[in-house]
Amino acid sequence: MIEVKARGLTFDVHEGGPQDGDPVLLLHGFPQDSREFDLMVPRLHAAGLRTYALDQRGCSPGARPAEPAAYTMGSVTADAVAVLDALGVEKAHVVGHDWGAQVGWQLAARHPERVRTLTAISVPHPRALALALRLRTSQSARLAYFSVFRSPVAERLLLARHGMMLKAMLRPIGMRAEQYIAAMREPGRLTGGLNWYRAFNGDDVANLGVVNVPTTFVWSDKDPVIGRTAVLRTRDWVDADYQLVVMRGVSHWVPEQAPRELAEVVLARIGV
Template sequence: MTEIKARGLTFDVYEGGPADGQPVLLLHGFPQDHREFDLLLPRLHVAGLRTYALNQRGCSPGATPAEVADYRITEPVADAVAVLDALGLESAHVLGHDWGAGVGWMLAALHPERVRTLTAVSVPHPRALQLAMRVRPTQRARFAYVGLFRSSVAERLLLGAGAVLLRALLRPIGDRAALYVEAMREPGRLTGGLNWYRAFDPRDLAPVGVITVPTTYVWSDRDGGVARTAALRTRDWVEADYQLVVFRGISHWVPEQAPEALADAALGRIVGV
């Protein structure tokens, strides 16, 4: 683990793979951290890639600002750019899941010169998701949990009764759920993650337009949050080589439930294997 100082914060970055390999920036989601990519990393390293798994703000102990506004989606995007700068990387392949995919989409849209390729997992292009939210009541219903996560009682509900709700959320990944439940008991950790939801403002997505870097979007048909319309309409927002990869029978937690299949998709995008 390397501590990277950027934007007045200290981020934990977990490096691996050949020192001279093509760089891959890995961006996790909620309620996970860099460890959600652990099962994926061996394949990436064998392929000769250098990986940088970033614990984003709210997860790195030295990067947990107190104000909710400090977790607007524009902030972790700026963090990613600053971390690349601190690592001495002009650009990197980007692989993100959940909120990490959201950061990846914005990074590719606003700073395409920093993104060699994008592999976005589970969360589609923001504009495709906004469209689906407008026209599909089922998509709006799938996002009902966001109201709970934004509420002032979310911490108590998620960790109460032995963290039964948080454990239920992560049930598809089996024993690995315990890693994140224990991490979320650390002071401020859960609040930092929930503040991403509390700070979210759709207006921050206005600058996110067409993606011009080679992109793969991975969607799983048992994802409880993202329905088919948003997945299919993501194609409308990429003007570069693009592939939609659909995993059958897999839930939202793709990196841990289907690491081999995700490695195939990511390597297909990054190195054409």
């Protein structure tokens, strides 16, 4: 692990693989951290890739602003760009899961010169998701947990009874959940993660445009969070080589439930 100073904060970045390998930026979601990619990075390294798994804002101990307003999509996307700058990486393959996928879409749409390819996992293009919400599909019900995570009592609810709610969320990944629940007891860690939800609003995605970099979207058919409408309409927002990969029998936590299969999808997108 190395510490990278960017935008007045200090980010933990876990690097690995051949020094001269093509760079891959790995962006985690909530309630996980960069460790969610641990099971798949050995395959990427074996293929000759250099990985940089970033503990994003709210997760890295040196990057936990207290106020929710510091966690807008503009801010967290700017973090990723600044970290690439600090690493001396001009252009990277981007792999993001959950909130990390949201950042990946932002990077690909707003900073295409920094993105070679995008593999977005579990979360579709934000404009496709917004359409699904407007059409009154099941998507609104699927995202009902947002209001809970944005509430002032969310921290207490999630850690009550030894993190029972977090354990229920992460049940598909088994004992791996314990490492994330333990980390949430660090000062400011859980609040930092929840501030992504508290800061999010429609303005973050209202003007997000079409992605012009080669893209793969990975969705799992047992994911309770994202419905088919948003999945199918994501194609409308990619004007480049595009592939939808559906993981059968897998829940939301693809990098840890199907790491080998996901690694192969990533390698196919990158072209190695």
